[in-house]
Amino acid sequence: MSTPSTPVFRFAPSPNGELHLGHALSALLNAEWAEHSGGRFLLRIEDIDLARCTTEYEQGIYDDLAWLGIDWERPPRRQSEHFAEYKAVLDRLIADGLVYPAFMSRGEIRAFISEHETPKKRWPRDPDGVPHYPGVDRELSARERRRRIASGEPYAWRLDVAAALARISTTLAWSELLGQYSDNPERVEAHPEQWGDVVLARKDVPTSYHLSVVVDDAAQKITHVVRGRDLYYATAIQRLLQEILGYPAPLYFHHHLVEGPDGRKLSKSEKDTGLRRLREGGATPADIRRMVGLG
Template sequence: YPCFCTRTQIQKEIARISDAPHGPEGVLYPGTCRHLAMETRREWIEDGRSFALRIDVARALATLEARPEFYESGAGPDGHQGQIAIRPELLGDVVLARRDIGTSYHLAVTVDDAAQGISLVTRGHDLFHATHMHVLLQTLLGLPTPDYGHHRLVRDAAGRRLAKRDAALSLRELRARGITPAAVREMALQRVA
């Protein structure tokens, strides 16, 4: 469904609601535009209002005969392993597309993994809950569900996860600085959380 709310409007709505819905990653979108009348949606789109496309998770789940599952070969943040029934409601009605980004991360990785024939997805614990949304999208789109393996994150001395976007050094850069593979392993083992 189209969501016409700006981030500021969503934050104001969340602040207004004393019992705003929460998931493992924080406050969820409160569903402000979920039940807008079709005529209102049509008018606002024709008027050129900017909007994002969100998935109505409850409605999507209601179309399925059974709750999909995925196989976790690693360990989720709470030690989850084996067959896991999805709980996409933990993420709420996520954005699937926006004018400024095209498709969202959730939709892009779901389609990319299927197009590339990926059978095992390895990710950090920080993306464990996103996997629930990806499996829902795979099911709705008739795509195969790969196995997943989530791992602990390597963190810096301040406890922040190492990430390219935060200018963390890559293995290539460490190698160029003369740091041995054994030293890299030792650093990683000291900082795994």
């Protein structure tokens, strides 16, 4: 078990496709940083998407990591085995009035935004370019919410970001480490309002990426979150959740992304950058290190 001074790192892939070079970079950085600091390296299987995640892809994760020479503590944490924990935290947020049921379908959202957006006043977008959810459901009465839920309408639980921010008395921020193996962080102000009211759970799955990752990091006592730059701005929402739930804040390091030939970040659909295909084509773990910029 770890002591308060023991660094704890984690690699948290989803088994909904094969690992690619970007995953290799993140896994290698976490494992080697843990070894360098005398810390622990944990593997987490983020499999809350029961429709897309498979045991075959999960086994592929284990095979790819073993081939890279990476070892991890057994057993890994599998998110699908902890839905009760996420539900308990969600119920707490519901009781605190910090989430609300959102009933609008994707088509209704698009229609609403199209009606209210003008050339001179663009509807707000999050850092990924996705339009914010319209806030009409926030204004529903408790009675109307219960009626619609009881009638069987599909809904998602969304975080009321404004209400959550109102519970915080200090400026929200996180500590971003300045480089690999660094213990020198800079303070980055967090602006979760840039994301709008994000989904924290759905009717049939009592969690989402943001909620489960925050609960897991706290449960596993993660001290260092080392992950790709594409999740840099998502840290703001996770810091907000940590703050309102009373969880400790890890240190963060967002590493460079491994890009494809077109200059975009890699996707699991791009088979030519998949570790299994590269391995079958004769690549070695040393080749992978060079390909991801670790030399």
